[in-house]
Amino acid sequence: MANEQKLKKIACEVIDGFSPQLKNLSRDIWNHPELCFEEKYAHKRITDFLQVRGFNVERSYKLDTAFRAQPEGRSTGDGPNVAVLCEYDALPEIGHACGHNLIATVGVAASLGIQAALQSPDFQGKGMLTVLGTPAEEGGGGKVDLINSGAFADVDVAMMAHPSQFNLEKPVYLAMTEIKISYHGKASHASSYPWNGINALDAAVLCYTNISHLRQQIKPTWRAHGVITNGGAKPNIIPELAELEYYIRAPTDTELVVLKEKVVGCIEGAATATGCKVTYKFDPKPYSSLMSNDLMASLYVENSLQVGVNPERDPEKMKKAGGSTDMGNVSHVVPSIHPKYYIGTTVSAHSHAFAQQTKTEEAEDYSLAVAKALAMTGIDLLLKPELVQQAKQTFKEALEAELAAA
Numbered sequence: 001m002a003n004e005q006k007l008k009k010i011a012c013e014v015i016d017g018f019s020p021q022l023k024n025l026s027r028d029i030w031n032h033p034e035l036c037f038e039e040k041y042a043h044k045r046i047t048d049f050l051q052v053r054g055f056n057v058e059r060s061y062k063l064d065t066a067f068r069a070q071p072e073g074r075s076t077g078d079g080p081n082v083a084v085l086c087e088y089d090a091l092p093e094i095g096h097a098c099g100h101n102l103i104a105t106v107g108v109a110a111s112l113g114i115q116a117a118l119q120s121p122d123f124q125g126k127g128m129l130t131v132l133g134t135p136a137e138e139g140g141g142g143k144v145d146l147i148n149s150g151a152f153a154d155v156d157v158a159m160m161a162h163p164s165q166f167n168l169e170k171p172v173y174l175a176m177t178e179i180k181i182s183y184h185g186k187a188s189h190a191s192s193y194p195w196n197g198i199n200a201l202d203a204a205v206l207c208y209t210n211i212s213h214l215r216q217q218i219k220p221t222w223r224a225h226g227v228i229t230n231g232g233a234k235p236n237i238i239p240e241l242a243e244l245e246y247y248i249r250a251p252t253d254t255e256l257v258v259l260k261e262k263v264v265g266c267i268e269g270a271a272t273a274t275g276c277k278v279t280y281k282f283d284p285k286p287y288s289s290l291m292s293n294d295l296m297a298s299l300y301v302e303n304s305l306q307v308g309v310n311p312e313r314d315p316e317k318m319k320k321a322g323g324s325t326d327m328g329n330v331s332h333v334v335p336s337i338h339p340k341y342y343i344g345t346t347v348s349a350h351s352h353a354f355a356q357q358t359k360t361e362e363a364e365d366y367s368l369a370v371a372k373a374l375a376m377t378g379i380d381l382l383l384k385p386e387l388v389q390q391a392k393q394t395f396k397e398a399l400e401a402e403l404a405a406a
């Protein structure tokens with residue numbers, strides 16, 4: 001058996017061997033849902049799990065609930081540093097409806113597999129594995145903070161996998177920014193002296209309508225969706241303050257810049273029309289689109305076929321836009337993959353039904369198969385550093401193509 005196959009077999013056997021503990025880990029995180037930046041239980045549970053299994057763990061690495069772990073007894077050397085990312089935050093009210101308990105488990109399982117391969121006498125390479133615990137994917141942008149604080153400075157490639165109703169090696173995740181808009185008018189008695197007032201709610205309604213009209217002139221792949229979060233206090237007072245919150249999204253960061261400008265026109269136009277003052281704030285940590293690395297994605301597909309994870313080939317599913325993720329930001333810093341994988345349900349994430357599915361043994365079994373495919377992909381990259389160089393080249397080309405398409 002070729003060396004590479006031997007090491008991949010070792011990784012898969014280790015993941016199978018730890019299967020009961022890994023399933024417990026997933027179930028335990030599921031039972032303790034924690035919101036973004038508050039993932040104290042998961043942080044402790046995962047870092048303890050890795051530490052007792054031979055990892056050097058840095059808890060609260062750069063952020064309270066982030067961590068970094070590397071297999072003991074290895075120096076970073078001058079080989080590639082392959083990062084496997086874990087997420088573990090939950091959603092308000094519906095708990096682990098995005099399945100980040102499974103993401104953590106996939107990351108930990110893949111890392112145990114890669115660790116075993118690295119420690120095998122058959123491994124002759126020089127590379128390193130880094131497990132990164134990345135909090136606050138659901139709106140907190142934990143990975144953006146980690147990027148800004150240098151957590152990816154020594155990382156060569158990054159990977160993780162996300163539960164879904166599809167197996168897609170290069171899913172579409174949109175660039176996204178949030179906008180908070182406030183219209184400031186003037187209060188007055190709405191019946192006695194309405195002409196003395198300046199109606200902030202009218203401005204908010206116009207803003208909403210302007211953006212709704214804009215929708216006909218934007219690309220079908222772009223998104224603008226919002227709510228009025230404050231529409232005034234009482235019908236007999238001309239509202240002096242009205243507020244909206246919007247998310248706008250596009251398939252690339254450069255397209256999002258164009259959409260932003262158009263939306264700003266809608267926001268300011270509503271202020272002019274009503275005589276209100278307007279203030280608006282864009283998210284200081286916008287999410288970038290996901291730029292899946294072609295080379296890493298094809299390695300992942302080859303490996304996933306070997307463990308029975310069959311990629312979807314329906315063009316409609318392959319093009320289907322998903323939400324947004326801070327893994328998009330990572331994918332603009334180092335070559336990355338963030339495949340979606342099927343967990344035995346056809347319902348989408350962020351629903352009660354999906355939350356129920358993410359604690360089933362069926363979903364856990366799919367997750368461990370995907371962990372094997374990720375571990376095997378990591379082994380490919382560690383064994384053949386020239387593949388990492390190629391991945392970096394395709395990464396550079398993809399970044400240039402994105403800028404050129406502006």
Ligand SMILES: [Zn+2]
Pocket residue numbers: 098138349350
């Ligand atoms: Zn989510």
Ligand SMILES: [Zn+2]
Pocket residue numbers: 098099100137162
């Ligand atoms: Zn998610």
